[in-house]
Amino acid sequence: MNSDGQWRKRHSRILFAGGPHSRIRLTVDQAVRPDGVTVEYPHVAAPDSVRVLAIHRGQVAMVAQDHYLHGTITDLPGGLIEEDEQPADAAGRELAEETGLQAAWMYPLGAVATARAVSTERSHLFLAHGCVPDDRALDAGESLQLQGRSWHDLVDGDARALQGAKLPALADAASLATLHRVDTLMRSSGDNLPSPDDDLPKAAWAAYTVVAAGGAHFADDRVILVWLDLAVGRFAEGQALLAELEAVYDGPDTEAAWAQAAHRLWFMAQQR
Template sequence: MNTDGRWHKQDSQVLFAGGPHDRVRLTVDQAVRPDGVTVAYPHVAAPDSVRVLAVHRGRIAMVTQHHYLHDTEITDLPGGLVDKDEEPAEAARRELAEETGLRAAWLLPLGTVATARATSTETVHLFLAHNCISGAASLDAGEAVRTQWRLWHDIDEGDIRALQTAMPTALADAASLAAVHRAGALLQAIGGILPDADTDLPRAAWAAYTVAATRDPIADERLSLVWLDLAIGQYAEGAAILSELEMSYSGVDGEAAWSRAADRLAALAEPPA
């Protein structure tokens, strides 16, 4: 019996290798369980992958494509495999640009998830992306991907009413769901609940003003930018304020930039009755 409570691999046999550069492998290990019994443990050894929650002017980039194993179209976040000797963040930037054309100025790691912990070694690295520049997509051979743009409330399962009306089916990819939930928790800590999807510009601007004017000095200011983007980035006036703020929020004129943004948002705002 193993006193450490762990499984221990004794041997491993690859039955089949395929996929990109033969990196997906059907494997059977001989493994010793915690009770000391040796068993055959079949699994798929797969490379790590990434998913990217990219916020761009009030909307989130989603991709829809047919998935062979499930024989259906699935809408999820952009992502793909991490290449050999590639860092996950590099893979996230590459996959986002290839599938949507977006080039992200910065990425915030959201941790990892094991998508099928008992049957596959795949680990998915999750990232939040912002301050993106639009460009042309560059799909790999064999890919047929359609980019969609969704509001936060379309994909946040906390807003069931919006979810049911905006998307025909719930977000089906487990890693994408994890990215949405983790990003949502961070954003709520920054500025509370985002304005409803049907909130008009004056009320959305008031919510954004309160965040810009009363930022937590300890919090990552990039998350404040994401919150503001989701709140008012879909409006031309909001996008203009964000563009100026993104260029100078972290420089020597950072505090003045936030103050100017707060003043401009206040001019657009309508305080709640």
């Protein structure tokens, strides 16, 4: 018996190698279980991947693609990390190739094991914002359909699916994990997000309460920018305000810009 309760690998043999640069390998290890019993452990040794939740003007970027093993799945942009590539760089590359969006920054959300008992793959999760459309970045070899979905459509999708109302918006486990972690970030950053049925004054008032608090809920102003995008990004006035804040969020005029944003949101909220 292993005193630390962990598995031990004795040796490994590769039965098959394929995929991009032969980096996906069907492998069988001779392993010693925590109880001391030696077993043959088959698994797929695969490179890590990324999954990106990108928010741009009130919409979440989605891709629908046909997969050999599972058919057509709608999920968040992502893919395998290339050799010697950092996860954040891979996230930016995959987002650009699949959606044409170039992100100003990537907020790391940790990683999840995609199939813990049968594969070594981990998926590194990211929140992207400050996105600029650039179709030149699209990968012509990708066969997929781009979609933009509202935040409420995604976070409420599972509840409606359990009630038999409709199919869930996401069918990929790593995408669902990303959505859950971003939802946690949003809840820690401000009050409840406005309803998709709220008009501009009501949405602007909710945004004003968050901005006027000076980011008291969460230290990173970039996450507050994402919250604001979800709150008012679907309105032209909100888009203009976001563009100005994004341009200065890490510069010397940041404090003045946030004060001006609070004033403008308060003004929008009075237009009833």
